Amino acid sequence: MEHQYDILIRGGRVIDPSQDLDRICTVAIANRRIAAIDQKIDVEKAHTVIDARGLIVTPGLIDLHVHAYTHSPIGLDPDSLCPAGGVTTMLDAGSAGSYNFGPFRRDIIDRAQTQILSLVNLSCIGLAAPNLGELRDRRYADPHGVVETIREHSDIAVGVKIRASSHIIGTGQQGWDNLNDAIGAAREAGVWLMVHIGECPMSLPEISNALAPGDCITHCFKAGSTRVTDDDGRIWDDVRSAAERGVIFDVGHGVGSFNWEVVEAAIEQGFLPTTISTDLHTMNIHGPVYDMPTTMSKFLMLGVPLETVIEMSTTRPAAILKRDNEIGTLRIGSIADVAVLEKHAGRYRFTDSYHQERVGHDLLTAAATIRRGEIVPGGGGTRMRHSVDGEN
Numbered sequence: 206m207e208h209q210y211d212i213l214i215r216g217g218r219v220i221d222p223s224q225d226l227d228r229i230c231t232v233a234i235a236n237r238r239i240a241a242i243d244q245k246i247d248v249e250k251a252h253t254v255i256d257a258r259g260l261i262v263t264p265g266l267i268d269l270h271v272h273a274y275t276h277s278p279i280g281l282d283p284d285s286l287c288p289a290g291g292v293t294t295m296l297d298a299g300s301a302g303s304y305n306f307g308p309f310r311r312d313i314i315d316r317a318q319t320q321i322l323s324l325v326n327l328s329c330i331g332l333a334a335p336n337l338g339e340l341r342d343r344r345y346a347d348p349h350g351v352v353e354t355i356r357e358h359s360d361i362a363v364g365v366k367i368r369a370s371s372h373i374i375g376t377g378q379q380g381w382d383n384l385n386d387a388i389g390a391a392r393e394a395g396v397w398l399m400v401h402i403g404e405c406p407m408s409l410p411e412i413s414n415a416l417a418p419g420d421c422i423t424h425c426f427k428a429g430s431t432r433v434t435d436d437d438g439r440i441w442d443d444v445r446s447a448a449e450r451g452v453i454f455d456v457g458h459g460v461g462s463f464n465w466e467v468v469e470a471a472i473e474q475g476f477l478p479t480t481i482s483t484d485l486h487t488m489n490i491h492g493p494v495y496d497m498p499t500t501m502s503k504f505l506m507l508g509v510p511l512e513t514v515i516e517m518s519t520t521r522p523a524a525i526l527k528r529d530n531e532i533g534t535l536r537i538g539s540i541a542d543v544a545v546l547e548k549h550a551g552r553y554r555f556t557d558s559y560h561q562e563r564v565g566h567d568l569l570t571a572a573a574t575i576r577r578g579e580i581v582p583g584g585g586g587t588r589m590r591h592s593v594d595g596e597n
């Protein structure tokens with residue numbers, strides 16, 4: 206029998222910030238696109254039915270900071286992250302530079318089922334040896350190579366990356382030379398720049414003032430010397446005004462970059478991140494980061510409303526990637542990238558990057574992940590559940 210739809214995601218709480226949608230309904234997928242959203246669609250019309258009653262249905266999550274280049278010692282396999290985390294699009298945050306972007310594309314990006322977009326590292330070797338500091342030697346800075354790489358791979362290379370910690374870019378004038386090279390490359394290529402903040406040779410107000418609208422500061426809630434807050438715990442005026450003129454403040458949780466005191470102080474002062482991301486790599490996948498839904502759960506614990514948390518993880522990163530007409534949305538006709546999430550109620554321990562624990566009451570997990578209209582294998586068991594309760 207011919208079915209009108211390939212997949213029906215039945216009866217979930219559909220939250221799609223791009224359409225201001227938050228209600229119980231059924232999502233239908235056909236030909237790899239969202240085909241219908243309605244209160245009730247006959248299950249007989251679909252080849253496959255996912256019973257999403259009691260679950261949350263959102264656009265496929267978009268993680269704006271991951272490391273998916275497995276030739277680098279910190280890189281993770283994107284197609285195993287995708288089903289575990291409900292993430293259908295990930296941005297590799299500069300694991301490769303001009304010398305190794307081609308192999309990254311050939312061996313990983315073009316073969317992955319998960320959509321991977323990428324930043325190009327100012328260092329020509331990217332993160333081939335991340336512990337050694339890829340810009341300690343100025344000869345590795347390759348702004349012209351960055352521009353050429355972005356031109357050659359304009360379909361997937363969407364921006365420039367620099368890790369601006371002193372032990373990576375050097376101190377004093379060398380640090381500024383590297384940062385200015387990264388800014389210059391982004392301007393010349395007509396793309397945005399993501400600046401990883403660590404213990405930087407310049408202050409955060411100085412970095413914020415050097416960036417243009419659309420540029421991004423990742424690891425925005427780290428502790429230490431380079432911080433969004435001053436010594437009194439107040440958000441710097443220059444940081445706030447950078448956010449107001451459109452500089453993106455991205456979570457990039459990571460293994461050393463997310464601190465409860467800083468994030469709590471920021472939220473208390475009304476300073477929320479633009480986007481939630483994980484910075485997943487080999488050294489944080491088994492904690493404290495785990496995955497995107499866990500990182501999102503931490504913001505629920507911090508009092509950010511669920512709809513906003515989802516917006517920060519779907520609609521907003523899609524716009525930053527300039528793909529909001531296709532992804533980060535469940536609008537009819539858009540690509541059928543969907544996350545089915547389960548919200549568990551209980552008492553859950555959450556850990557920041559500084560071994561400090563908090564207890565939250567909501568834990569999101571990925572129940573099923575659909576990428577381009579196909580259920581991604583290995584995405585949890587909930588999609589197999591077909592409740593007979595509430596049948597009529």
Ligand SMILES: [Zn+2]
Nearest residue numbers: 270271298484
């Ligand atoms: Zn990173």
